Amino acid sequence: xxxxxxxxxxxxxxxxxxxxxxVPVTLSVNGTERHVYIEPRxxxxxxxxxxxxxxxxxxxxxQGACGACTVWTDGxxxxxxxxxxxxxxxxxxxxxxxxxxxxxxxxxxKAFIAEDAFQCxxxxxxxxxxxxxxxxxxxxxxxxxxxxxxxNLCRCAAYPQIRAAVRAVRDGS
Numbered sequence: 001x002x003x004x005x006x007x008x009x010x011x012x013x014x015x016x017x018x019x020x021x022x023v024p025v026t027l028s029v030n031g032t033e034r035h036v037y038i039e040p041r042x043x044x045x046x047x048x049x050x051x052x053x054x055x056x057x058x059x060x061x062x063q064g065a066c067g068a069c070t071v072w073t074d075g076x077x078x079x080x081x082x083x084x085x086x087x088x089x090x091x092x093x094x095x096x097x098x099x100x101x102x103x104x105x106x107x108x109x110k111a112f113i114a115e116d117a118f119q120c121x122x123x124x125x126x127x128x129x130x131x132x133x134x135x136x137x138x139x140x141x142x143x144x145x146x147x148x149x150x151x152n153l154c155r156c157a158a159y160p161q162i163r164a165a166v167r168a169v170r171d172g173s
Contacts, residue, residue: 030098045080056096067152070126096125111165119156
C-alpha cells in the first residue's frame with residue numbers, strides 16, 4: 001500500500017520523471033549552453049557557483065531574503081537560491097558575468113564604481129542585476145527605485161550610493 005498517492009510515473013503529457021539521483025541538465029547561461037549532471041533538487045545558485053564556477057551570484061541567506069543571488073531568467077529577476085536549476089532548462093539565465101560585452105562593463109557596473117556604491121561588495125552583483133532589470137521594467141521614479149531595490153540588502157548600508165548609481169544610469173550621467 002502506497003502512502004504517496006498516485007505512482008510517480010503518472011505524469012501529464014510531455015513530463016518525464018527525473019531523479020532522485022543526478023540527471024543531465026542543459027542550461028543556457030550568459031549566452032552559452034552549459035551541461036551539468038546534478039540532482040533535480042539543486043538550486044540554480046548552487047548549479048551556477050558549484051558546477052559552472054560562476055561566482056558572481058552570492059549565497060547570502062539561502063532563503064530568498066537578501067537578494068545577493070539575484071540573476072535573470074528570460075530577462076526577469078529571480079532569486080537563484082529559491083529556483084531549481086532543472087526548472088531553468090529552455091530559459092536564458094543571465095548572471096552579472098553576462099552583463100559586460102566584449103570586455104566592456106555595463107553602464108550600471110560603471111555607475112556602481114563611479115558612485116562608490118559598494119563597501120564589501122558581497123551584495124553588489126545582486127544589486128546590479130536588480131538595478132538593471134528595474135530600469136528595463138520602466139520603474140524609474142526615485143520612489144520606485146527605492147521600493148524595487150528593497151529586496152536587495154546591503155549589510156554595509158551603501159543604499160544612498162546604490163540609489164545614486166541607479167539614478168545616474170537612469171539619467172544617462
